[in-house]
Amino acid sequence: MRIKSALAVAAVAALTAACGGGGGGETSSPNEPVKIDFLSLAWQKESVAANKQLVEEWNKANPNIQVTYVQGSWDNVNDQLVTQFAGGTAPDVIHNDSPALAGFATDGYLLDLSDKLPAELKNDIPQAAWDTVTFDGGKGEQGVYGVPFLQESQVIIANKKLLEAAEVRVPTADAPWTWDEFSAAAKKMTKGDTYGVAWPMKSPVNKTLNLALNFGGTFFQTAGGKTTVKVGPEEREVLQRIHDQLYKDKSADPAALGQGTADPLPAFYKGKFALLPAGVYLRQQVAEQAPDGFEWVTLPGPKGTTTQQGAVSQTLSIAQESEHPDEAMKFISFFLNGPNQAKLAKGDWLLPTSQKAAADPAMTSEENGWDVATASAKDLVVAPFLKVNGFDEWKSKVATPVLQEYFANKITIDEVAKRLVEDGNKVLERYQR
Amino acid sequence: MTATVTRPAPPRRPRAKRRHVSRQTREMWLLMLPALVPVLLFSVGPLLYGIGLAFTDARNTRVHETSFVGLENFTDLLADGDFWASFRIGAIWAVSVTALQFLAALGLAVLLNQNLRFRGVARVLAVVPWAMPPVVIGLMWKLVYHPDAGILNDLLGTDVNWLADFSLALPAIIVVGVWTGMPQTTVVLLAGLQNVPKELYEAGEMDGAGRWRRFWNITLPQLRPVIVAITSLDFVWNINQFGLVYVLTQGGPGGQTRLPMLFAYEEAFRYRFAGYASMLGLAMAIVVLAVLGLYLWRQMRENR
Known part of the structure; x- marks a missing residue:
């Protein structure tokens, strides 16, 4: 009896110890290689391959710093990181995007890289890109909380046949369409069953906010340390123009409204609409999936008072609690050097921040619209919402439903403005207590 | 449960009996332990912790100092x-x-x-x-x-x-x-x-x-x-x-x-x-x- 129960106690104790002690406590002797976990969010086939290949290259060249590739997913990375940070099991090197960094930086989970960055890496990436990862670290000081490496700009992917048939001026990187020209062209291309343009607006917020900068629409203002939402004439421009295409000109395909960015592609190949405003990365799917004989071109994004667009970067960061921050930094500077960034950019069909990578001939060839895409990088400025603490909650609780209802023509632009501001400020207040 | 019922007995009895009772109690606890520990550790503990958290302004961050905020x-x-x-x-x-x-x-x-x-x-x-x-x-x-x-x-x-x-x-x-x-x-x-x-x-x-x-x-x-x-x-x-x-x-x-x-x-x-x-x-x-x-x-x- 006694022995058995004692055994049971021992078993339970061992079990709980095993469960509880899973996290830290890795003591490595000086000869053993340092181990670094790298959480990657690459998902396109080419991009995953490029990521894994670079990790392999590094591991071969650096037997003392071994990197483990950990596959993550954009769908739930932030939920995953919140739990991992709280539990102290976060990976050392973290792939994410700049909007998410603001929150993690303020919460103190990410390492300030400002004095760790090697000069070569620092100089290769322009200041505008560094601005997208510079945040308040929670105690009022500004820090760099990630290395920006891939950026997305908005372009218009067009059906070449329909574009030529409409006999409109074909925009170039130096002379893009104005929004008026864009709407007029869309109207001209609308004939019978064919629409001029399609706006997939399942997740409307980032897209419209980035484009709103065409007219200087920032949506947020900071005064006296307090950030509030603002929807003035500048902010309304792009919203109104898209709405007009949908309901006044009737040049936009209503079927695309509820769809995600890539969902309208089958209809695009069938010629149901001519223009698809989208992020540069969507070119990859068009290039790979379009039926034979389907001709398409990449057009630059439209111009309002400026051609500026909000920039969001993909980033690599180091966890505050990483045991080997210096080794992690070494890995990042290898991973994101010019030639490697070009590989990653090609794999993801996005724009590299590295100036060396952007000069790569493959990045400026006319094939698959790389020239137009790379040229659009000069229009990228820091999206103002990046710096707003609580943006994520504003986006999912307020802005997404409001914009969805607006583009479904259920509410007026005045109601949009009212709800974005009033409900929005309530949300932001929680973060500024 | 049995423990509380049998406990009043010892004072009248000689030592040997008391030992017997306490041993029985101990064995009962030992036998219950394997079932009890996981329950306490994985159900009751988190439950109480969660109830406690509900009355604080806890945030899942590293820099925030949690304080009691009542209702x-x-x-x-x-x-x-x-x-x-x-x-x-x-x-x-x-x-x-x-x-x-x-x-x-x-x-x-x-x-x-x-x-x-x-x-x-x-x-x-x-x-x-x-x-x-x-x-x-x-x-x-x-x-x-x-x-x-x-x-x-x-x-x-x-x-x-x-x-x-x-x-x-x-x-x-x-x-x-x-x-x-x-x-x-x-x-x-x-x-x-x-x-x-x-x-x-x-x-x-x-x-x-x-x-x-x-x-x-x-x-x-x-x-x-x-x-x-x-x-x-x-x-x-x-x-x-x-x-x-x-x-x-x-x-x-x-x-x-x-x-x-x-x-x-x-x-x-x-x-x-x-x-x-x-x-x-x-x-x-x-x-x-x-x-x-x-x-x-x-x-x-x-x-x-």
Whole structure:
């Protein structure tokens, strides 16, 4: 009896110890290689391959710093990181995007890289890109909380046949369409069953906010340390123009409204609409999936008072609690050097921040619209919402439903403005207590 | 329990006896330990910790200093329109899924209780959904509802984005909820049906009661305790549902399917307000207990 129960106690104790002690406590002797976990969010086939290949290259060249590739997913990375940070099991090197960094930086989970960055890496990436990862670290000081490496700009992917048939001026990187020209062209291309343009607006917020900068629409203002939402004439421009295409000109395909960015592609190949405003990365799917004989071109994004667009970067960061921050930094500077960034950019069909990578001939060839895409990088400025603490909650609780209802023509632009501001400020207040 | 009953004995007895009692007590505790430790460690501990958190302004961050805020989270909750919207959705979901589940399962159970051919096979098939984890069920139904490649649009010849439509999303996930929960309800009701004494039916038949009459006056009253038990279990299960809906819609579109547990999850893991989310969990637990208490109490009283 006694022995058995004692055994049971021992078993339970061992079990709980095993469960509880899973996290830290890795003591490595000086000869053993340092181990670094790298959480990657690459998902396109080419991009995953490029990521894994670079990790392999590094591991071969650096037997003392071994990197483990950990596959993550954009769908739930932030939920995953919140739990991992709280539990102290976060990976050392973290792939994410700049909007998410603001929150993690303020919460103190990410390492300030400002004095760790090697000069070569620092100089290769322009200041505008560094601005997208510079945040308040929670105690009022500004820090760099990630290395920006891939950026997305908005372009218009067009059906070449329909574009030529409409006999409109074909925009170039130096002379893009104005929004008026864009709407007029869309109207001209609308004939019978064919629409001029399609706006997939399942997740409307980032897209419209980035484009709103065409007219200087920032949506947020900071005064006296307090950030509030603002929807003035500048902010309304792009919203109104898209709405007009949908309901006044009737040049936009209503079927695309509820769809995600890539969902309208089958209809695009069938010629149901001519223009698809989208992020540069969507070119990859068009290039790979379009039926034979389907001709398409990449057009630059439209111009309002400026051609500026909000920039969001993909980033690599180091966890505050990483045991080997210096080794992690070494890995990042290898991973994101010019030639490697070009590989990653090609794999993801996005724009590299590295100036060396952007000069790569493959990045400026006319094939698959790389020239137009790379040229659009000069229009990228820091999206103002990046710096707003609580943006994520504003986006999912307020802005997404409001914009969805607006583009479904259920509410007026005045109601949009009212709800974005009033409900929005309530949300932001929680973060500024 | 035994310890408190036997304890008064020792003073009158010699030492040997006391030792014996204490040894017995010790053995009892030792035997209970393997069961007790996990319960304390993994259920009671987190529960108390969660209740404690509910009265603080805890956030899932590294730099924030948590302080006690009393009932502030609770008053915030009462004034939070999103919470009430989510609560309303949760109530619609839990009540309709439980009710429909019960009706469908009762029908199925009565059918499976008949002397059909292939009854064994049919019974096994009815239990199949039970063997699937909620996430797999979610993924499967996502394919069924898929706007372009979905079998449902194919069958109906429609072009509806079921899970993204503001008014259709909730009914669509309710159907999935009913489908998921039917097997266990059916099995329990079937077991109940098999326990109804045959003599009652024979007597009813002798007295000239029709099928419907026999069902209404014999089957249902006989099943009553089983029905009460399974519907209350189903209700608790449904109002706390998370995985299925998380996979299907993540609470979208525009929060139309944001059940209370999804809401709490978002507060805790997306916006990192751990204290507020704990209060939400606590409030839901109290609501469930209250509803169940009322329901069970009424059923018991009527039974008497």
